[in-house]
Amino acid sequence: MTVKFFKLTKNLSLRFKTTMASINEAKQIAAYKAVDDHVKSGQVIGVGSGSTAVLAAQRLAERFKQEKLNIRCVPTSFQARQLIIHHKLPLTDLEIDPIVDITIDGADEVDANLTCIKGGGACLLQEKIVASNSKKLVIIADHTKDSEKLGEKWKKGVPIEVVPMAYVAIKNKIEKTLGGTAELRLAKMKAGPIVTDDGNFILDWKDFDPECNWEKVNNQLLQIPGLIETGLFVNMAVMAYFGMNDGSVKVRIPEDSKKCQGACYV
Numbered sequence: 284m285t286v287k288f289f290k291l292t293k294n295l296s297l298r299f300k301t302t303m304a305s306i307n308e309a310k311q312i313a314a315y316k317a318v319d320d321h322v323k324s325g326q327v328i329g330v331g332s333g334s335t336a337v338l339a340a341q342r343l344a345e346r347f348k349q350e351k352l353n354i355r356c357v358p359t360s361f362q363a364r365q366l367i368i369h370h371k372l373p374l375t376d377l378e379i380d381p382i383v384d385i386t387i388d389g390a391d392e393v394d395a396n397l398t399c400i401k402g403g404g405a406c407l408l409q410e411k412i413v414a415s416n417s418k419k420l421v422i423i424a425d426h427t428k429d430s431e432k433l434g435e436k437w438k439k440g441v442p443i444e445v446v447p448m449a450y451v452a453i454k455n456k457i458e459k460t461l462g463g464t465a466e467l468r469l470a471k472m473k474a475g476p477i478v479t480d481d482g483n484f485i486l487d488w489k490d491f492d493p494e495c496n497w498e499k500v501n502n503q504l505l506q507i508p509g510l511i512e513t514g515l516f517v518n519m520a521v522m523a524y525f526g527m528n529d530g531s532v533k534v535r536i537p538e539d540s541k542k543c544q545g546a547c548y549v
């Protein structure tokens with residue numbers, strides 16, 4: 284496994300020497316380092332979704348102002364669009380900029396090959412579209428997301444976006460052919476299911492076989508009519524940045540790095 288550790292040289296690191304970094308601090312050091320390492324003037328940037336991506340957008344905005352960067356930002360969700368607007372970053376989209384230089388996004392779990400589970404925030408469809416049109420996908424996360432095998436750490440299942448009228452049929456098909464259980468994700472402050480940015484439902488597929496071949500499973504799932512997209516990001520991420528407890532950042536590339544072509548379809 285290729286792993287590198289970086290110590291922060293900023294003020295934050297002084298605090299980390301004496302106290303354990305909180306999860307939020309761990310997210311922040313990973314997000315800041317990824318933005319500092321990868322973002323350059325002249326790029327089109329995919330802005331990820333979730334709480335770690337909020338911190339990356341924050342750092343992106345700082346650098347945009349301080350360095351007068353010439354960048355354009357493609358959102359991966361409603362939330363990401365709001366972040367771009369809030370920070371007064373230049374907003375673009377895939378219609379204007381169909382090739383993204385780099386997308387920096389969070390993940391719910393990342394295995395040894397950088398296969399990721401994404402969609403904990405239900406934004407997986409646009410996240411995958413933007414990532415698949417990016418030259419590079421870089422994942423940012425705290426150390427609790429770093430695992431050998433998917434399902435080891437993330438217990439909420441693989442999010443799967445489905446057309447609402449087909450959710451029972453798809454649930455039954457997944458459970459019959461791949462085992463486990465696929466549960467309709469319910470909203471917290473609304474009666475009934477959560478509805479994604481694109482008007483669909485989410486099934487969270489749990490108790491899957493942790494030894495399965497994720498590429499095969501992903502392709503199998505994508506054959507089901509009405510199943511729009513999965514939260515399985517296979518052979519897409521080129522690098523993952525994990526904020527650690529001691530204030531360092533662990534950078535991983537896929538174990539089988541020959542297989543990873545960065546963005547799959549560009």
Ligand SMILES: O=C(CO)[C@H](O)[C@H](O)COP(=O)(O)O
Nearest residue numbers: 333334335389402403404406
């Ligand atoms: O895939 C996502 C949203 O659909 C997020 O990137 C993922 O859920 C991680 O979120 P957080 O950074 O809040 O832990």
